[in-house]
Amino acid sequence: MIDWKLILEVIGMLIYATFMGFIFMGIERKAMARIQRRVGPPIYQPIIDTLKLLGKKESVTHGFIYDFGPIFALGASIAALLFIPLAGFRLFSVNADLIVVAYLLEVPMLGIMLGAMSSGNPYSAVGVQRGLLTMVAMQLPYGLALIAVIQHWGTFKLNELVSLQQAHGWSILVPALFLAMIVFDIVFQAMLGLEPFDIITAPAEISMGPMVEYGGKHAAILFTQHAVQLFAETAFFAVIFLGGASNLLELLIKQIAVLFIAIFVASIYPRFTIDQAAKFFWKWPTILGIIAVLLTM
Amino acid sequence: MINELLIIIFAPLIAGVIAWALDIKGVREAIGLIGAAIPLAYLAKLYSTVLNEAVNYSVTVSGFTLQFQLNTMSWYFAAVASLVGLAMALGMASTSKSSYDWLFALMSYTGVLGVFLSQDFVGFFLLWEMMTFASFMMVIRRNKHESLKYFVLSVIGAYAMLIAIGILYAKTGALDFATIRQALYVDASLGAISTAETALIFGLFLTAFGVKAGAVPLHVWAPGAYSETDQSYTTFFSGALSKAGAYGFLLLYILMGYKLYAAFGTFHGHLTFAYIIAWIGAITVVVAGFLAVLQEDIRKLFAYSSVSQVGYILLAFGLGSSLGFAGGLFHVLSHAVFKGLFWLVTAAIILQTGKTQFKDMGGLAEKMPFTFAMGLIAVLSLSGIPPMAGFASKWLIYEAAISAHMPLVAGAIFLGSGIAFAYVVRFLYAVWFGQRPSDLEDVKEAPLPLLIGMTLLAIPNLLFGVAPGIVTKYLNRMLGGEIVGGDYYKLVTPTGTYNALLVTIALTIGLVIAGLVYLYGAKVRKIKVTNTYQSGNPVTEEFNLSIRKNFYRPLAEALEFWLKYSWDRFYERLAGIVEDFADSIRQSLYNGNVQSYSWYLAIVLLILALWGVL
Numbered sequence: 001m002i003d004w005k006l007i008l009e010v011i012g013m014l015i016y017a018t019f020m021g022f023i024f025m026g027i028e029r030k031a032m033a034r035i036q037r038r039v040g041p042p043i044y045q046p047i048i049d050t051l052k053l054l055g056k057k058e059s060v061t062h063g064f065i066y067d068f069g070p071i072f073a074l075g076a077s078i079a080a081l082l083f084i085p086l087a088g089f090r091l092f093s094v095n096a097d098l099i100v101v102a103y104l105l106e107v108p109m110l111g112i113m114l115g116a117m118s119s120g121n122p123y124s125a126v127g128v129q130r131g132l133l134t135m136v137a138m139q140l141p142y143g144l145a146l147i148a149v150i151q152h153w154g155t156f157k158l159n160e161l162v163s164l165q166q167a168h169g170w171s172i173l174v175p176a177l178f179l180a181m182i183v184f185d186i187v188f189q190a191m192l193g194l195e196p197f198d199i200i201t202a203p204a205e206i207s208m209g210p211m212v213e214y215g216g217k218h219a220a221i222l223f224t225q226h227a228v229q230l231f232a233e234t235a236f237f238a239v240i241f242l243g244g245a246s247n248l249l250e251l252l253i254k255q256i257a258v259l260f261i262a263i264f265v266a267s268i269y270p271r272f273t274i275d276q277a278a279k280f281f282w283k284w285p286t287i288l289g290i291i292a293v294l295l296t297m
Numbered sequence: 298m299i300n301e302l303l304i305i306i307f308a309p310l311i312a313g314v315i316a317w318a319l320d321i322k323g324v325r326e327a328i329g330l331i332g333a334a335i336p337l338a339y340l341a342k343l344y345s346t347v348l349n350e351a352v353n354y355s356v357t358v359s360g361f362t363l364q365f366q367l368n369t370m371s372w373y374f375a376a377v378a379s380l381v382g383l384a385m386a387l388g389m390a391s392t393s394k395s396s397y398d399w400l401f402a403l404m405s406y407t408g409v410l411g412v413f414l415s416q417d418f419v420g421f422f423l424l425w426e427m428m429t430f431a432s433f434m435m436v437i438r439r440n441k442h443e444s445l446k447y448f449v450l451s452v453i454g455a456y457a458m459l460i461a462i463g464i465l466y467a468k469t470g471a472l473d474f475a476t477i478r479q480a481l482y483v484d485a486s487l488g489a490i491s492t493a494e495t496a497l498i499f500g501l502f503l504t505a506f507g508v509k510a511g512a513v514p515l516h517v518w519a520p521g522a523y524s525e526t527d528q529s530y531t532t533f534f535s536g537a538l539s540k541a542g543a544y545g546f547l548l549l550y551i552l553m554g555y556k557l558y559a560a561f562g563t564f565h566g567h568l569t570f571a572y573i574i575a576w577i578g579a580i581t582v583v584v585a586g587f588l589a590v591l592q593e594d595i596r597k598l599f600a601y602s603s604v605s606q607v608g609y610i611l612l613a614f615g616l617g618s619s620l621g622f623a624g625g626l627f628h629v630l631s632h633a634v635f636k637g638l639f640w641l642v643t644a645a646i647i648l649q650t651g652k653t654q655f656k657d658m659g660g661l662a663e664k665m666p667f668t669f670a671m672g673l674i675a676v677l678s679l680s681g682i683p684p685m686a687g688f689a690s691k692w693l694i695y696e697a698a699i700s701a702h703m704p705l706v707a708g709a710i711f712l713g714s715g716i717a718f719a720y721v722v723r724f725l726y727a728v729w730f731g732q733r734p735s736d737l738e739d740v741k742e743a744p745l746p747l748l749i750g751m752t753l754l755a756i757p758n759l760l761f762g763v764a765p766g767i768v769t770k771y772l773n774r775m776l777g778g779e780i781v782g783g784d785y786y787k788l789v790t791p792t793g794t795y796n797a798l799l800v801t802i803a804l805t806i807g808l809v810i811a812g813l814v815y816l817y818g819a820k821v822r823k824i825k826v827t828n829t830y831q832s833g834n835p836v837t838e839e840f841n842l843s844i845r846k847n848f849y850r851p852l853a854e855a856l857e858f859w860l861k862y863s864w865d866r867f868y869e870r871l872a873g874i875v876e877d878f879a880d881s882i883r884q885s886l887y888n889g890n891v892q893s894y895s896w897y898l899a900i901v902l903l904i905l906a907l908w909g910v911l
Contacts, residue, residue: 058822072808078810097793120730135718139716144708157794275854278851289708
């Protein structure tokens with residue numbers, strides 16, 4: 001027996017998520033522009049960019065892994081998306097829990113790194129180094145924030161998290177989880193690759209870091225990956241702290257709210273250097289995270 | 298008819314001795330391989346028997362009764378060890394050129410199997426010592442200093458164990474596990490063994506097993522010993538031999554668990570003694586992980602990584618819940634298969650290039666594609682990418698740690714897995730990608746036996762990743778109860794679910810979609826590595842564009858304060874002090890002066906007189 005409803009839901013959700021992810025990227029650019037009193041590009045600009053990149057006549061490659069890296073990253077982002085309960089659409093979310101999704105959201109990073117490294121470009125290598133160090137640094141507060149949520153609600157299942165929050169109020173209304181949310185929000189900035197933690201790409205410093213060698217359809221795949229990832233991560237945030245959503249509009253409002261906080265923070269802070277970032281993550285967010293975790297015990 | 302258990306344990310040793318005695322090229326490899334395969338074959342044959350009842354065998358030697366038992370737990374450990382052992386033999390068929398190696402590698406194989414199958418302390422200790430000695434002999438051939446470091450620490454561990462066994466024997470009058478277990482269980486309510494004595498026994502066992510498992514701060518032998526030997530042998534050394542330490546911790550629970558609980562009680566709702574083990578594990582995961590990231594030598598990196606991963610097992614056992622044991626035992630298997638695979642890949646690299654430093658390597662993916670694919674599987678499994686065995690076991694440990702309400706310990710695992718990402722990528726980057734140094738142009742793919750060994754270890758990584766239920770079903774039976782539910786593809790714990798097959802399918806869907814986008818795009822043209830962006834400047838072969846040294850320098854700077862302290866230096870200094878002390882005693886007491894010897898005599902007589910003897 002084939003569950004046609006599920007298949008249709010999956011296809012529909014993938015199209016919706018990719019489209020909205022691109023729109024989020026557009027919102028990001030537009031909002032940044034308005035903050036700096038510019039007009040900025042139209043909101044659908046990233047879609048045009050991606051289509052242009054896909055239309056390039058020729059791409060260069062440095063070998064099999066160079067091609068496989070972006071594909072693997074996009075594939076993992078899609079997989080992560082399918083395990084998050086999105087509003088009324090459960091998709092595959094009953095079959096995997098928070099730890100699996102948290103891991104799947106990190107896998108794309110490995111894919112990008114894998115591809116970037118195989119190009120042998122020194123800028124890529126510096127970007128990879130910074131990316132991994134950011135990941136090592138943010139992992140501890142990230143883990144602590146998730147642990148606080150799990151301990152408070154007593155379940156790893158995302159669906160149960162949503163229904164518990166709908167019955168007992170959102171996570172952020174609990175003081176300890178509000179602290180966890182602050183920690184998660186700081187880490188979130190690094191997950192999205194926004195200032196002050198956009199150390200990985202660092203456009204003015206190391207000319208786009210891992211992506212420096214990518215052009216044409218590879219870059220288009222990476223753009224798409226970023227869109228899906230953006231959608232998945234904001235939805236993940238909404239599910240664990242903002243009580244999920246009963247319909248897509250509610251989810252969208254919560255996602256955009258989360259996104260705007262990230263944009264506001266990003267537009268006023270300059271970039272950290274990598275060692276500053278490591279020291280920062282191991283200081284304040286970690287302390288706050290430990291407090292949150294101890295309060296939920 | 299010789300008993301099957303004896304065949305399982307001693308077949309490798311006998312094969313090793315024959316291979317050593319004959320020493321004919323070709324024959325010794327064949328004999329060694331057969332000897333290494335026999336235990337696996339017999340264990341497979343006994344699988345269904347073991348599930349129903351334990352197989353026992355006892356033999357009396359020099360007045361001691363040695364008991365061996367193949368029960369569900371010892372079968373599991375022995376099966377893991379013999380799988381890795383067979384892979385090691387296949388690797389050694391390519392990398393080892395002497396019969397010496399075969400003798401001692403197979404001797405340590407016998408030692409490890411014996412440790413897992415023993416049911417009394419006499420056999421356990423004897424085979425434990427055989428295992429230590431044989432692995433020491435493997436290391437001493439390459440590096441005297443490192444081997445002695447390993448040997449001294451192992452001897453400290455082994456004799457700590459001997460003292461603990463002595464105390465237990467004095468208190469209970471028994472040497473076999475069943476009687477000791479019973480006696481300690483009864484004693485928990487009687488309290489004939491005081492808390493201080495229990496603490497002493499516990500501390501001694503902790504030292505003994507901590508050394509073998511490489512727990513911080515007793516890990517200092519591992520980087521040296523793991524790297525200064527035949528890397529095919531390290532497959533077994535780190536894949537199976539380090540599990541003897543983990544098995545020891547499990548034994549501690551079985552023998553003394555209830556007594557330790559009665560003696561120390563609980564701490565914030567956790568068993569106090571287990572809490573200590575959990576924190577030792579957590580610290581090991583983080584410290585060894587950071588040290589692995591900062592290494593410049595491929596062997597050292599994997600040595601520290603191995604220490605770090607065994608830390609996960611200790612941590613899981615320390616949680617004290619049955620879910621924790623399930624996670625730890627699963628990680629025993631997955632660590633053995635992915636780390637064994639890593640060492641075989643390392644063996645292949647070192648065999649084909651002759652280099653061990655990251656700075657001398659690069660761009661090997663094109664020259665050794667199969668080895669690279671195997672290395673990639675190991676990387677994915679170690680860093681815990683979902684449809685791999687490494688993820689399934691880590692997932693169980695996460696669930697267990699958070700369910701057991703040890704949030705800070707769970708935080709350490711999160712950090713540890715981030716670090717694991719960092720060091721495996723270092724390995725990928727420095728060895729496989731980027732520019733190839735000109736002296737590696739004629740490198741070839743690894744020889745066939747080595748490739749077969751790798752495949753042998755890669756299959757379980759994939760199989761138990763997609764179908765982790767195969768392992769957890771067995772573990773349920775071993776631990777007695779439905780601890781991890783679900784079917785072959787799905788793991789269900791009281792708080793979470795992980796459907797490995799569906800994750801694989803979702804990932805495949807994702808890859809297919811991404812692949813279609815890729816195929817839709819324009820055609821690609823392959824260009825050389827040096828044809829790359831260098832701030833718009835032309836690049837030629839003479840420039841080294843790959844970062845091969847101090848890759849994680851910012852991390853070293855961020856950790857500067859912590860890196861000032863080193864256990865390695867501490868032990869070296871301690872050894873120096875002891876050596877100086879021995880020297881000063883020699884010089885001051887045995888000074889060659891006849892008068893001072895007569896003074897010693899006078900002093901002794903004086904003491905005797907004061908004592909009232911004279």
